[in-house]
Amino acid sequence: MTPPRLRVVPVAESGAFYAAAEKIYPREISGRFSRMRQGAVIALLGLFYGMPWLDWQGHQALLFDLPARKFHIFSLTLWPQDFLYLALLLIIAALSLFFFTALAGRLWCGYACPQTVWTELFVWIEQWTEGTRSRRMKLDRGPWTVEKVLRKSLKQLLWIALAAWTGFTFVGYFTPIRTLGAAITGLSLGPWSTFWVFLYGLATYGNAGFLREQVCKYMCPYARFQSAMFDKDTLIISYDEARGEPRGPRRRGTDARTAGLGDCIDCTLCVQVCPTGIDIRKGLQYECIACGECIDACDDVMDKMGSPRGLIRYTTEHALHGKATRVLRPRVLVYSALLLLAGGVLLYSLFTRMPLILDVIRDRNALYREVRGDRVENIFALKVINLDDRPHSYLLSAEGMQGLELIAPVAPIVVAAGSVSNIPARLDAPTSRAAGVHRIALSLTAVDAPGIHVHEKTRFIGPTP
Amino acid sequence: MALSPPPPHEAPRRPSSLDIALVVWPSFLAACVASLLFFATVDPELLRDAGPRLLAGLDREAGYALGFLFFWAIGALASTLSVYLIRTDRPQKRGAGRGAS
Numbered sequence: 001m002t003p004p005r006l007r008v009v010p011v012a013e014s015g016a017f018y019a020a021a022e023k024i025y026p027r028e029i030s031g032r033f034s035r036m037r038q039g040a041v042i043a044l045l046g047l048f049y050g051m052p053w054l055d056w057q058g059h060q061a062l063l064f065d066l067p068a069r070k071f072h073i074f075s076l077t078l079w080p081q082d083f084l085y086l087a088l089l090l091i092i093a094a095l096s097l098f099f100f101t102a103l104a105g106r107l108w109c110g111y112a113c114p115q116t117v118w119t120e121l122f123v124w125i126e127q128w129t130e131g132t133r134s135r136r137m138k139l140d141r142g143p144w145t146v147e148k149v150l151r152k153s154l155k156q157l158l159w160i161a162l163a164a165w166t167g168f169t170f171v172g173y174f175t176p177i178r179t180l181g182a183a184i185t186g187l188s189l190g191p192w193s194t195f196w197v198f199l200y201g202l203a204t205y206g207n208a209g210f211l212r213e214q215v216c217k218y219m220c221p222y223a224r225f226q227s228a229m230f231d232k233d234t235l236i237i238s239y240d241e242a243r244g245e246p247r248g249p250r251r252r253g254t255d256a257r258t259a260g261l262g263d264c265i266d267c268t269l270c271v272q273v274c275p276t277g278i279d280i281r282k283g284l285q286y287e288c289i290a291c292g293e294c295i296d297a298c299d300d301v302m303d304k305m306g307s308p309r310g311l312i313r314y315t316t317e318h319a320l321h322g323k324a325t326r327v328l329r330p331r332v333l334v335y336s337a338l339l340l341l342a343g344g345v346l347l348y349s350l351f352t353r354m355p356l357i358l359d360v361i362r363d364r365n366a367l368y369r370e371v372r373g374d375r376v377e378n379i380f381a382l383k384v385i386n387l388d389d390r391p392h393s394y395l396l397s398a399e400g401m402q403g404l405e406l407i408a409p410v411a412p413i414v415v416a417a418g419s420v421s422n423i424p425a426r427l428d429a430p431t432s433r434a435a436g437v438h439r440i441a442l443s444l445t446a447v448d449a450p451g452i453h454v455h456e457k458t459r460f461i462g463p464t465p
Numbered sequence: 466m467a468l469s470p471p472p473p474h475e476a477p478r479r480p481s482s483l484d485i486a487l488v489v490w491p492s493f494l495a496a497c498v499a500s501l502l503f504f505a506t507v508d509p510e511l512l513r514d515a516g517p518r519l520l521a522g523l524d525r526e527a528g529y530a531l532g533f534l535f536f537w538a539i540g541a542l543a544s545t546l547s548v549y550l551i552r553t554d555r556p557q558k559r560g561a562g563r564g565a566s
Contacts, residue, residue, distance in 0.1 A: 067525050069508060083505050192526040218483065219490050 027133040027272040031296025040111040041120045052172035088346040099335040101229040109289035118208035129155040167201030213276040232317040239281040270294035355388035360458045367461045376434040376462045380425040386415040392446045400440030403430045434462030492540025499536040
């Protein structure tokens with residue numbers, strides 16, 4: 001027995017870089033993987049459309065308030081100063097993508113990518129308004145009858161409404177969605193919000209309604225480099241060539257082996273259901289988004305033919321060659337170690353995050369000033385940022401040189417929740433000890449919560465010795 | 466060396482929809498990343514206050530949108546040049562360069 005080969009087939013076998021796209025009519029199918037995909041679509045889109053309406057302690061639970069430059073994530077409020085978390089989050093997202101790709105192939109493409117998810121939703125509308133695959137093809141070939149106009153108009157109407165709602169929801173993550181809704185119904189939406197609603201709505205309509213699989217084929221960088229994360233133990237969707245070939249039609253009940261045939265009856269259902277229009281039997285191709293529709297289609301046929309399922313199945317290259325598949329291999333271990341590390345750093349820094357920032361800027365007008373005959377005074381501009389979601393009063397203290405005294409402010413500094421307070425501070429020290437430059441530190445401690453405490457280094461400058 | 470006219474099948478052609486996609490799409494992705502990184506650290510109001518009079522009266526939302534469009538335009542310029550240079554290159558002989566199929 002010759003081992004089955006996995007071939008990678010270029011976009012167009014003619015060698016052309018770009019072939020005019022033929023419209024693909026994905027055939028409807030039900031089965032294990034279709035149900036999983038539907039579940040993913042409902043869960044992810046439910047989250048996307050529902051999340052902005054969820055309130056939490058008097059504000060929108062998830063609001064990236066760009067006009068105010070504050071991100072609200074439930075009880076947590078992030079400021080531009082918290083850029084580290086965003087960077088860590090992006091690193092974690094990239095590492096997760098690598099990890100899951102190495103382990104289980106293109107899970108992202110098949111189940112979670114917004115392109116797939118919204119395309120699925122748009123295809124549902126198409127199926128509902130224009131019917132099954134064969135009816136859609138007939139409708140497109142046929143003349144413009146009243147029925148065709150009605151069906152096509154209804155589809156477009158629903159698509160446009162859905163795209164508009166999507167754009168509205170998207171902007172609702174950045175502007176409070178209830179205010180946004182009121183602005184739209186009151187026709188008082190600002191020009192930039194209108195611009196973003198239209199841009200996102202248009203992108204949804206174009207990508208999910210028209211471009212569809214072409215986004216994956218021609219526009220997606222991940223589709224091109226994902227193979228770098230693949231190895232022979234990565235889960236792929238593959239046709240079992242050894243079992244299926246030679247393919248050919250036969251009567252039900254014919255014994256394939258005595259007829260000199262493999263298990264593939266060449267019904268081409270696997271091609272008809274494919275949303276990217278490829279033939280999985282030609283081997284692993286980068287257009288395959290690993291949605292599993294062809295598995296469902298083929299399993300159905302195998303059930304009807306009385307053959308075991310799995311002629312097309314999730315497998316690995318090693319398994320196809322009759323070798324053992326290793327799940328824990330260096331690549332997976334390295335990705336998971338990095339993922340754990342980045343996740344650990346994120347969690348640690350979130351839990352130890354100090355909800356207080358003190359910026360100390362020395363007065364630019366005078367280095368120092370002699371006061372009361374025998375003392376030297378320095379003036380600082382303090383910026384106290386209360387990142388907490390409740391107000392606090394803070395006490396300032398200074399240390400780091402002998403005779404250093406805090407003149408103002410001695411009363412607690414009161415800062416409202418999520419606010420900034422600018423306060424001048426005056427320190428002085430005896431002239432006899434103040435000559436030169438001294439390293440000092442200012443500390444700020446919340447009166448009601450001693451755990452909230454920051455320490456900021458600065459300099460105290462006296463006369464040149 | 467005399468320049469020979471390009472063979473008819475390689476005559477200058479109009480930009481295809483793929484060319485447009487190759488310009489618009491990567492620059493869009495780059496603009497998203499650039500806006501994210503840039504505006505996470507720079508407040509558009511600071512830019513307005515430091516910038517020319519032309520910008521006066523714009524709020525943060527306008528700043529984000531104009532910044533995004535600016536990054537997109539710059540990215541599109543780079544992509545246009547890349548596509549133009551690739552498309553107008555002398556056709557390589559098949560198998561002449563390394564990596565050619």
